[in-house]
Amino acid sequence: MAEDKYNLKNPAVKRILQEVKEMQSNPSDDFMSLPLEENIFEWQFAIRGPCDTEFEGGIYHGRIQLPAEYPFKPPSFMLLTPNGRFETQTKICLSISNHHPEHWQPSWSVRTALVALIAFMPTNPNGALGSLDYKKDERRALAIKSREVAPRFGTPERQNLIDEIHEYMLSKAPPVPQPDVLQSSEEQPTNTEDEAPKETAAAAEELANAGPSETQVTAERIVEEVPEALVPIDNPPVQAVIRAATLEVPPARRPSDQIRHRAAVQRPAAGADDRLFTWAAVGLTIAIVVLLLKKFLKSNGHSPVFMDGS
Known part of the structure; x- marks a missing residue:
């Protein structure tokens, strides 16, 4: 060159x-x-x-x-x-x-x-x-x-x-x-696919026979390998499912149960108020009777005697 x-x-x-x-x-x-x-x-x-x-x-x-x-x-x-x-x-x-x-x-x-x-x-x-x-x-x-x-x-x-x-x-x-030769090489992946279910079954059996610690480690590894895109944490429905699966939610009360519950809670306070009103009414009645009695005695001329005696 x-x-x-x-x-x-x-x-x-x-x-x-x-x-x-x-x-x-x-x-x-x-x-x-x-x-x-x-x-x-x-x-x-x-x-x-x-x-x-x-x-x-x-x-x-x-x-x-x-x-x-x-x-x-x-x-x-x-x-x-x-x-x-x-x-x-x-x-x-x-x-x-x-x-x-x-x-x-x-x-x-x-x-x-x-x-x-x-x-x-x-x-x-x-x-x-x-x-x-x-x-x-x-x-x-x-x-x-x-x-x-x-x-x-x-x-x-x-x-x-x-x-x-x-x-x-x-x-x-x-x-x-x-x-x-090309056909045999192309058929080989098909055989591999047929063997995949057997390998999956063997892995499942091994996981079932593993001890508690081994099973827990395997499960944690599977969770770590799941792509984040498959589990959108910001998705409200997914968050609701996670909360429902992990938290203990008490059973919901029926409307009739809620009414009875409220009545049971409020009943002691209502009884105390009734007694208070009763004693107030009795005291007011006695005061009225005393006033009427004084007015009656005064109108009949017994007021001086009553006043002296008092």
Whole structure:
């Protein structure tokens, strides 16, 4: 590579040349990427389909365009090999691409981006720009076809680099899994689901046979593992249920019971008032009788005698 064609003091050029040396000194079996001779800001790459997926065994080529502000701005990615997950010759939308510059970090590199791209292959596209959602059988067929020949793209110099990368990846890539192997691997999670009730029953039996202390510890652990979102403490109905379950609430009285209770409480006070009124009436009656008696005696002339005798 003619390094004298570029300004070695340029941060982008300096960073790209460092990544080229690192890519050549530390190759990977999962991917390979090199820049073009005439333009180090444009790279060709090939990635291997991730294991245990419908892409396993496939070799997928693409191109990377690095901006002049690299590594402070993210690169753009384009797939050239039909794969059923990303459109070909279209800049794809990923969190590591120029479609989301807010997610890019200058510490990332071409190697980091390729590792992330491999991880994105089996994910759900969710309608992202440049994404496809082919069936697994179609993707497996494309994975087998991707090994036959490298895609045709660009100038002869670029095509030579693509063919060189394809030969390297083909020597490192494992064979495409046979359909019977894939079916057995897909049926294995079903067997695991069938065994789940047995494991649950065994755990329940173990919990039932455990001592009081072990049961209490297990219950506390289960409570700690429950997400807070499932138990909204601020929810009034939940608080009511908790209070009803933890507090001893006395049984409610019927209306007739409340009336009898009030009458029983007020009855002693009512009897004392009646006696007080009775004695007051008796005293008032005696006073009236005495006054009437004095008036009668005075009117009959017995007043002096009464007065002298008093």
